[in-house]
Amino acid sequence: SGPRPVAMLASGRGAGRASSMDRPGLATALDRLYAPDDALGRAWRTGRAARAELMAGLNGADAGADREAEDTARGWSGDAIRLARLMRNEPKLRVAALTLGGWDTHISQGSAEGQLARRLGPLADGLAAFAQALGPLLAETLVVVVSEFGRTVRENGNSGTDHGHGGVLWLLGARVHGGRMHGDWPGLGEAARWQGRDLAVSTDFRTVLWRALGAHFALDDAALARVLPGFKFPAGALDGLTG
Template identity: 40%
Template sequence: MTSRRGFLKSGGLALFGIGLGGLPSFVAKAAASVKAPGLFKKRKTLICIFQRGAMDGLMAVTPFTDNYLKTARPTLFMSAAKTGNAKSLIDLDGKFGLHPSMKAFESVFKEGRLGIVHGIGSPNNTRSHFDAQDYMESGTPFNKGTSSGWLNRAVGLLGHDGATPFQAVSLTSSLPRSFYGDNPSVAISNLQDFNIQMKGNPNGANMASKSFEDLYDQTTSSLLKDTGKESFDAMKMLNKTDTKNYKPGNGANYPNSSLGNSLKQIAQLIKMDVGLEVAFAESGGWDTHFNQGTDNGIFARNVNDLSESMMAFWTDMGTLQDDVTIMTMTEFGRTVKQNGTGGTDHGRGSCNFILGNDVAGGKVHGKMNTLAIENLEDGRDLAVTTDFRTVFSEVADRHLGINKDTILFPDWKGSHIGMMKG
């Protein structure tokens, strides 16, 4: 039988399953008794964005001096040279060029706040979207049986009781694989709808089916104070916040896209000071087999949305920028050679972006050899030279202060690459 204390500490998440109809009267009364909002000590927040579908890192950040790439992509290759009316790459360091649709990133890269890792990927060479995403989100690329996600383990390693139900939040319709596990986490499809899913949390689901009145009927005020006050306070704050009419700070202008809306809501939660420490969002449409385009087309639209959404969030954070780091991830990259339909197929290495004041930015990290066929993985792909766990662990360690890599990534024995300061 579930204890009332256990329910309040870990099952409080299930309360949100009834949010669509408003808070029940007994919960509302408990929340009303909490008079002081913002009780959560200000914490660092890591925001992870999964680019589902496998981003072409060679087009996002192009080694434009590599003649092998130019030959392999006769209609997709872009140059940093300014010629005619064609948009050129943004020269980052004389070797790598940023896609012109990611111009929003140029200033933060030059300021040393945005770092890029090239040749990042999984040591498992699968080219299956499902398997590669599963391995990356579990953080165990050779173990399909891992029940928890690496971000859920990160939540458990933060060193304090997750009294707030907003400690780990995914702005998605269902809980991502990264958040599966024993530590509390929730998926919120939209703050305005107050619609939160409990998928992946059997204990929470079982408790949600019970009568809340029965679980609370003998709860003493001291027990509520000891274990539930913060959760009720967070519910009260969210329930009274006008999320629909949120006004971003500092003139930030979010794209009207799924990712833009997700990051805007994450910004709201951070500003509400409800104890958010790990947030997750998604960006789709990166599987560019056909008509990938260059300075126009599906890829250009996707990278524009990614960079504009991240920069709107960064601008919105204002004085809170020291407290946030944003990191992207994608399951694998694309083939070096373009295919016959103006696209690229499933590959291996890609690149990712890390934005924050604690990032060793202004540099393209990682190792990339020339794209001569003898240097390609399986004779066709950008080789994976940086294990994704190398970067994920360093960001989690430096920004969240975890420093328990053997638990966060149990099968990894690598070392950091200086992606973060300190």
């Protein structure tokens, strides 16, 4: 939401390939269709320009080593390498998001082996590949890993866990004061759990984003209130998270 252009790329190795939208004949026809200077016309022109910039960034001249790494990477790691390449080649890109699914571990979740481990492994590999592909730009980058919901502490009857209440956010970057947990830890004892089954929420996820965005982009409270409307940041929360 807002005036900044947003573009989406397909996942997988086809992300940098031309699509039907890039065919000159079709693009020219759509240019004529959306020629009027109305909301649809402006959205088309903005979207087309943003896509052209992203495609140029993905296929930049310095992409050779990245493509070799991408060829050996599997799945999400390849997407992470492509994003790192794009960030290096396209300085206008300020915020990007990647999605990794498959966390609905209702059955046979496992621990060191099993469904959960088979998702955590690719996540870790992708984050490592992203950091390596960023190179020196990593010092200027903040990575936030967040899930839309947690999992229950209590195991269900199918050796899995169900949708839960509390969760965890990871922050990675040169300015993050890492190697420790920030915020309050309620514990996993049954008495400390929410409704006896979930990790209790001690920190609103917007508190973490407020602190991280404020430090990384040098945004004041007024600007952050536009990014996270309706949220009142608790004064002094998560002091020392970033430097």
